[in-house]
Amino acid sequence: SAVISQKPSRDICQRGTSLTIQCQVDSQVTMMFWYRQQPGQSLTLIATANQGSEATYESGFVIDKFPISRPNLTFSTLTVSNMSPEDSSIYLCSVFAGLGEQYFGPGTRLTVT
Amino acid sequence: AQKVTQAQTEISVVEKEDVTLDCVYETRDTTYYLFWYKQPPSGELVFLIRRNSFDEQNEISGRYSWNFQKSTSSFNFTITASQVVDSAVYFCALTLYGGSQGNLIFGKGTKLSVKP
Numbered sequence: 001s002a003v004i005s006q007k008p009s010r011d012i013c014q015r016g017t018s019l020t021i022q023c024q025v026d027s028q029v030t031m032m033f034w035y036r037q038q039p040g041q042s043l044t045l046i047a048t049a050n051q052g053s054e055a056t057y058e059s060g061f062v063i064d065k066f067p068i069s070r071p072n073l074t075f076s077t078l079t080v081s082n083m084s085p086e087d088s089s090i091y092l093c094s095v096f097a098g099l100g101e102q103y104f105g106p107g108t109r110l111t112v113t
Numbered sequence: 114a115q116k117v118t119q120a121q122t123e124i125s126v127v128e129k130e131d132v133t134l135d136c137v138y139e140t141r142d143t144t145y146y147l148f149w150y151k152q153p154p155s156g157e158l159v160f161l162i163r164r165n166s167f168d169e170q171n172e173i174s175g176r177y178s179w180n181f182q183k184s185t186s187s188f189n190f191t192i193t194a195s196q197v198v199d200s201a202v203y204f205c206a207l208t209l210y211g212g213s214q215g216n217l218i219f220g221k222g223t224k225l226s227v228k229p
Contacts, residue, residue, distance in 0.1 A: 031215050035217075041221075043204070045216050048215060102163075106157040107158070
């Protein structure tokens, strides 16, 4: 298994500002993923972050809005830029731990006012 | 394209009842993984089980059991003798084996309420 931590756990932000979310894993992993869960909805993949290469974004998500860093095999950040109330969601970091197992961090609850 | 359907939006049971959560998936690929996750009110996503497409054996873990049937593309989850602590949203998910691993396609979730 993998133990994943995220910071911050929650935040309330003003419209037009940016928030950077950190994800730390207790072991080295090749692939890290960022998901979004809008209120009352299911989870949607934002992007895949591999160390040493640019993140790969899913349809509907762009790098200017959600820049991602992956400086090493245990850490990644997701920035939510120029926020609007529609960005209010839970953002979850996830890792693929091999053998088909996939784990999620505790999530960051973001409220944009 | 892949799709996961959880037709039950909400289920309410009384403690000690058995409850089955349905999951139907669609994919043209022959190699894939299926998952169940639990999301309690606190929000974290708890991994429950992963099953690969080559393994149709049913699995039991304590009060939890899973029935995987490729013939009907279903991966149903049963909680026996439900408890209040089982109250949560349960998600079924699918990912393909290989390069797309990690890109989980989630169902919309089933909210389970277990009343004392």
